[in-house]
Amino acid sequence: MNPKEVFDMNATEANANMPTGKANGVLFNPKTYASILYLLLSLPLGIIYFTVAITGLALSIGLTPIFIGIPLFFGVAKILNGIVNFEQSMLRQILGLPTATASHAYNPQPEAGQNWLMSMVRGFDSGLFIRNLLLVLLRFVTGILFFVIMVTLLSLGLGLIALPVVHIILMKEIQLDILEDSVFSYFQIDWTYNQQYFLYVGVGLVFMWIALHVVNGLMQIQRRLMYVDEP
Secondary structure (H helix, E strand, C coil): CCHHHHHHHHHHHHHHHEEEEEEHHCCHHHHHHHHHHHHHHHHHHHHHHHHHHHHHHHHHHHHHHHCCHHHHHHHHHHHHHHHHHHHHHHHHHHHCCCCCCCCCCCCCCCCCCCCCHHHHHHHHCCCHHHHHHHHHHHHHHHHHHHHHHHHHHHHHHHHHHHHHHHHHHHHHCCCCCCCCCCCCHHHCCCCCCHHHHHHHHHHHHHHHHHHHHHHHHHHHHHHHCCCCCCC
């Protein structure tokens, strides 16, 4: 059995052991909260990756006439490969997937008498470079998009859950009734504050439940976009 078959078999077993979407699998699974931390960091990390890639490529192209850009280009290619490998390993760690048993040979040993530039040129893989560049650019886009989706849902859930506490504090401290002109008054529903509290907390819990499932779904999307299952 070759390494790729071993990796595919291990990945399949890991998929079978992942949460199936039940409430207890989401609420009490440490991977869910590790995923939240990952998606929170996805925005600044995506910006850093994008800046490094674009700045490095722009400098390498601009400095090519004085030959500094040539080794800089190959250096950027190695950095992009390192970024993709780092992201893939981080996703595997969070999702509990097996580590890759095979990888692209991107660091060949230099031959005797061969300088470092020729070693970098011989080890350059154009297809791998293009793939890594596209993945870094895609990581920038998904980092922003996934961050916004997750923060919006979590903020709605936490805000609704905390609304009763905020209302009580404001009423006692500055006599401000934020529920005076609530949505219930427009429909002429005469609910007490306690009844409204229960409703808001219940809706907030539903939003939190949805948000945690969305987080797991976003991680699965990111897993596929970053070729995590590819050895």
